Amino acid sequence: MQTGNVTTPFGRRPAVLALVKRQLQTSDTKPYRPVEKWKVFRDACEARERLGLQDRALTVLDALLTFYPESELNCDSGLVVFPSNAQLSVRAHGITGTTLRRHLAALVEAGLIQRKDSPNGKRYAHRDKGGDIEQAFGFDLSPLLARATELAILAQEVAAERLQFRRAKEALTICRRDVRKLISAAMEEGADGDWEAIEDMYVGIVSRLPRNPDRHQVEAILDEMQLLRTEILNLLENQLDSQNMDGNAVQNGCHIQNSKPKSIHELEPSSRKEQGGAVELEVAPKAVAQPLAKPEQMKAFPLSMVLKACPQISDYGPGGTISHWRELMGAAVVVRSTLGVSPSAYQEACEVMGPENAAVAMAAILERAGHINSAGGYLRDLTRRARGGEFGLGPMLMSLLRANANSDRKTG
Structure with missing residues (x-):
């Protein structure tokens, strides 16, 4: 058996230290347990993108494995195959010589095979009197055996990520359908609310989805769409509850003077200490006949959505960026001091809303600071x-989010 030897390539191909390192690692970690060659090949196909390989490279690897006579890769059987380029081309479905050489080099670069070149660069084998191979020159498949466990793990990770991606796309499709049909139903049946503005928000969220998104982009859009769906359902539920109470009051002979139900876009009133202050932030409408929610039940929102809605807070993070909640809460403390909010007011907000939600509220106040007379109040x-x-x-x-989207459309 001649696997594990460090060899340099024939001809003008240079020796690369990374290649030498891989050969040494392959040689040092033997012996290996035999593995089924087609299972390793399937794992390599699954992890193709992680390995930086194209489909044609895997076709060439498939052809190489067909020249290995055993069903299992085993160090005791010798792992060097020595087909000519013409033979490889036939088994690789007629691939041209130039393309064949390029993908063989890609397989070597990816660390799935090694070259074991003869003195003249030809591929052949020396056999003993009994016909057994004593020494072979060609392509060494021992890296596949050495990395079998690694490739299996990579394949499992890729499969899990693909499943997660598919589930996220399915959830986004359902959520988009729900939002679209709820808005249409509300408009057609004359439900109270600024449904045109809500529809613009829906269109804006959908327009940010690229034609070929990755998993993270789909999940970010899904978070925004789910939030919009929740707010729509809350608005419709409040109106239905109000209608039910009105019906009960009429049946009981009570006279109730109703005002127009508040929409999702109700303006936040000024603080008691800032009469006449113009404030444009929106808050949730007060539900009719709903039990008071506990402060600890306030919903947490994705950090990516908070930063998209309140981009100015990033300027107060380390290096002008915010990558996790701890940095956002630290930036909120700086903003508190900048806007003149007393420590006691911010501490009370943290106790009632929770530190993360208090930081989000502080970021939102910063975003509209020019319209608020007293940030502390x-x-x-x-x-x-x-x-x-x-x-x-x-x-x-x-x-x-809607204000930022409108601003982007105007500047764009």
Whole structure:
């Protein structure tokens, strides 16, 4: 058996230290347990993108494996195959010589095979008197045996990621359908609310989805779409509850003076200390005859959505960026000081809303700071309403997302 020897390529192909390193690693970690060659090949196909290989390279690898006579890759059987380029081309479905050489080099670069060149660069084998191979020159398949476990793990990771991607796309398709049909039903049946603005938000979210998105892009759009669906359902539920109460009151002979139900885009009133202050942030409408929500039940929103709705907060993060919640909460403390919010007001907000949601509220206040007379008074007002279950971050974030989208369309 001649696997594991360090050899340099024939002719003008240079020796690369990375190639030498792989040969040494293959030689040092033997012996290996035999593995079924086609299972290793299927794992390599599954992990093709991770290995940086094209489909034609796998066709060439398939052809190489057909020249290995055993069903299992085994060190004891010798792992060097020595077909000519003409033979390889036939078994690789007529691939041309130039393309064949390019994909053989790609397989070597990916660390799936090794070259074991003869003195003259030809591929052949020396046999003993009994016909057994003593020494062979060609392509060494020992890296496939050495990396069988690694390739199996890579294949499992790729399969799991593909499944997660497919589930995310399915969930997004269902969510898009729900939102589209709910908006259409609300418009056709005359439900109260600014449904044209909500529809614009839906169109804006869909327009940000690339033609060929990756999993992370799909999941980010899914988060936004699910939030929009939740807000639509909350609005419709509040109206239905209000209608039910009105019907009960009429049946009981009670007189109730109804005002127009508040929409999802209700403007946040000014703080008690800032009469006449113009404020444009939106908050959740007060539900009719709904039990007060506990502060700890406030919904958490994806960090990517918060940063998209409140991009200015990133300027206060380390190096002008925010990559996780801890950095956002640190930036919110800096913003608190910058806007003149007292430590006690921010601490109270953290206790009532939770530290993450308080940081989001601080980021939203920063985004509309030019329209708020007293940031501290405004935060205390939001905290008071959150304690009573009358305030939610969802409409506020959706308002900012819509405002940013409109600004991008104007500047674009």
